[in-house]
Amino acid sequence: MNLSRKANNISGSLTLEITAKANRMKSEGIDVVSFAAGEPDFNTPKNIIDAAYKAMQDGKTKYTPSSGIESLKKAICNKFKKENNLEYNINQVIVCNGAKQCIANVFLSILNPEDEVLIPRPYWVSYPELVKLADGKPIFVDTKKQNDYKYSVDVLERYVSSKTKAILLNSPGNPLGNVYTRDELTEIAAFAKKYDLFIISDEIYEKLIYDDCKHISIASLNEDAYNRTIVINGVSKSYSMTGWRIGYCAASEKIIKLMNSIQSHFTSNPNSVAQYATLEALTGDQSTIAIMAKAFDERRNIAMNMLDNINEISYIKPQGAFYIMIDISNLINKSFNDIKIKDSLAFSKLLLEAENVAVIPGSAFGFENYIRISYATSSENVKKGIERLQAFINNLK
Template identity: 50%
Template sequence: MELAKRVQTLTPSSTLAITAKAKALKAEGYDVIGLGAGEPDFNTPSHIIEAAGKAMQEGHTKYTPSGGIPDLKDAILSKMKRDQNLTYSPSEVIVTTGAKHALFTLFQVLLNKGDEVIVPAPYWVSYPEQIKLAEGAPVIVKAKEEHQFKITPEQLEEAITEKTKAVIINSPSNPTGMVYSEDELRAIGEVCLRHDILIISDEIYEKLIYSNDKHVSMAQLSDKLYKQTIIINGVSKSHSMTGWRIGYALGRTEIIQAMTNMASHSTSNPTSVAQYAALAAYNGSDDEISEMRKAFHKRLDTLHSWLLAIPGVSCEKPMGAFYLFPNVIRTATICGFKTVDEWVTALLEEEKIALVPGSGFGSPDNVRLSYATSIDQLEEAAKRIQRFVDKHQS
């Protein structure tokens, strides 16, 4: 039986693939250090777990409204007012089964066949695939390393056509960890307003910024940009709740309503208990989040310095998320490999270090390293990479 054409063009997730291979090697008894994880290594804060248990005991185990329980919507609206001074109404927010589902549903309700979405590269692996599933066309714009992997207004302008429907801005970024400044966002926003292009602002890593700057959302910058922006967010990274699968989207009522209608025919609703857990996350203390952020910051500083000591490696130091995205093409070359993908495969086979090749993110000269693991593990990983490079240098 022939499968639908919409799935025949899909590229498997490189992050999930490398994680699966690392887990398989671990199951065989190998001492594998996985630096491919896209999730915090901290457990969900205890008060959130307790709230989930309480919700179950109180009988909150049934269907909920498709767009999310009213209390959680209110908590999200309060969070937006508190953090970004943005005011939304309940009709302008939908709770989804993770931020990935929010993006998927948004593309489904937004795109007609052939509509274009501008995707800055390096990009999160699912952006192009979700656009293709909605019969849209991802237009990849390569951000330069010397620009900290951030696209310029000029690049955006050049990529716009009469078919352009939206642009994705992910800040802090997966996979690079880079953060757009307020001035950079404003300049990009002006281009979008001039061409009436929707801005999809993926802010899932907003709580993981390591400078003194606060997170800035495109929607904060002007009334016009507020109306032109759809915010995607969730509790997965901020509260170490990846498995709970709670995300949300905020924006124009007609778009949010269409997303809610679609969700009613797909997921019915996000998991009821997980919604009550997310409610506790937004209504509770941020102390554990602050501790997690401090730990990530320390790991970033440490791992970045270790990487720069490896021959051939160059790496812009990021300001957010929990990834480093070094350029290792020179390292691969001096080790005798034709591509970074081959270098990554050999590194996993010989030294049992799992990195994600940058080819999956549209940047084949780079690799993504997640520092969502202990300092001891990161130090051992750096030693093994150094040993591998020493062994293979020609």
């Protein structure tokens, strides 16, 4: 019997698949270094866990409004005001099952068949698939080295068409960790105004930012940018709450209403207990964020110093998030035990088999000849994993 053409056209998340394989190997007792996961290795801070425990004991275990509890929506509005200089009322925000569901809801709410969405390449794995699920068409914008792999308006001009509906922005970005400056954002906002596009701004890595970089929400630049931007954020990365599945989104009341209608049928409310935990995350002690960000920064420096000493490869220096994209183009077509490495997927598979190091092939992000490592793992693991990478490279012929 025929199955859905649309579903058949969607690829599963390679990131989640490789992470699961590395975890399976670990549970079999194999000493795996996993650079695959897109999540902090810290446990969720205790005050947040305690708030969840209390919520359960207080009987907050029932359905909530599908868009989220009012106290959390108020806390989200306060967060936007205080940290991003953005003024929203509670009808302009929605709480979803992770930022991922926010993004799915956004595309389902704004796209009609064949509408195009500009997506920077390399891209986070789920953007194109979520656009396709909403009957839209992802248009990949090839970014350039001289622009630090960020959008530039002269390049964007080549991809925009009468069908373009939205431009997707992800700063700090996954997989590159690149961060847009105020000037760069101002140019993108003007471009979106010129072609009357929605801006979808995924700011999930906002708090994981290094060197002297500063996060600016494009929606805060001016009134026009505010009106056309849909801001995506969440607690997965900043508060080490990936498993709780809470993300949130702010936009015009009209868009949020549509997103809520969709969500009310798909999942109803996000997990009630996780919503109370998120309320504590946003309103309680914030000190653990800086502790985590500092640890990631130290690991980033360890990783970069070690990678600097491997001649055959180079990497793109990240300014945010917790990933490094490593250029392996010099190693393509080399052989490991007489097996020719034809692409980044083959490299990643052989590295896992030979040295028990899990990485994500660049092809998952539309960026062949690269691999992505995540340094959201202990310094010892970072060192051990890169030593093994070096050993693997030394054995290539």
